[in-house]
Amino acid sequence: MKKLLVIAATLAAISSLKAQEDVDFSVSLGYESSYVFRGFKLADESMTASVEAAFGDAYLGMWTNQPIVKGFDNEFDFYGGMAFDLAEGLSAAFGGTLYYYPESGSGSDTFELFADFAFDTELSPGVAFYYDLDLEALTIEGYIGHSFEMDEKSSFDVAAFYGWVDGDGFDYSYYGASADIVYSLGDTASASIGVRYSNGSDGPDDETWFGGSISTGW
DSSP, X not given: OHHHXXXXXXXXXXXXXXXXXXXXXXXXXXXXXXXXXXXXXXESSEEEEEEEEEXXXXXXXXXXXXXXXXXXXXXXXXXXXXXXEEETTEEEEEEEEEEEXXXXXXXXXXXXXXXXXXXXXXXXXXXXXXXXXXXXXXXXXXXXXXXEEOSSSEEEEEEEEEEEEEETTEEEEEEEEEEEEEEEOSSSOEEEEEEEEEEXXXXXXXXXXXXXXXXXXX
């Protein structure tokens, strides 16, 4: 019941923000040939979609993965937080995410707190901390990324990450990378296509897949 209230509150908050003139909205729609999360493959071909509203330093959003191939569960992630600058060249974000699996039955949904710190330097390094209250699992993930301008409307974006998970009776590490060509469709819209890779220790899947998305904001 508490998790359903979180979902309802998130959707209600996003709807109520429509009346605010200084709210920024963004939406996206994508396709992935696999869905891999922290080293584990959770689905084959999938459609993804997201909607987010940002108001000052605060933001609320929803992301979903909808498997095309039968045998995998739908996933809805409802999240919210605050993002702001801590110092020159250092930003932070704090918040929480509800992972909701409507087809998996009660007990499958989890709630996770996060803290993310990013540096405005070469390769844009950062480190994020996640703690799942239901799984009692701590995840620490470091990441880097860079965007290479190709021309006035396109760029080649690369990123890499390494993470470690310590849970109740289990632990493992994972890593991965991505490379995307991003094409601008206007001031606030873009399309991208690229390849991703993920692997890890003690069980996570070695996976290479591709995906693409289109996004816009206003």
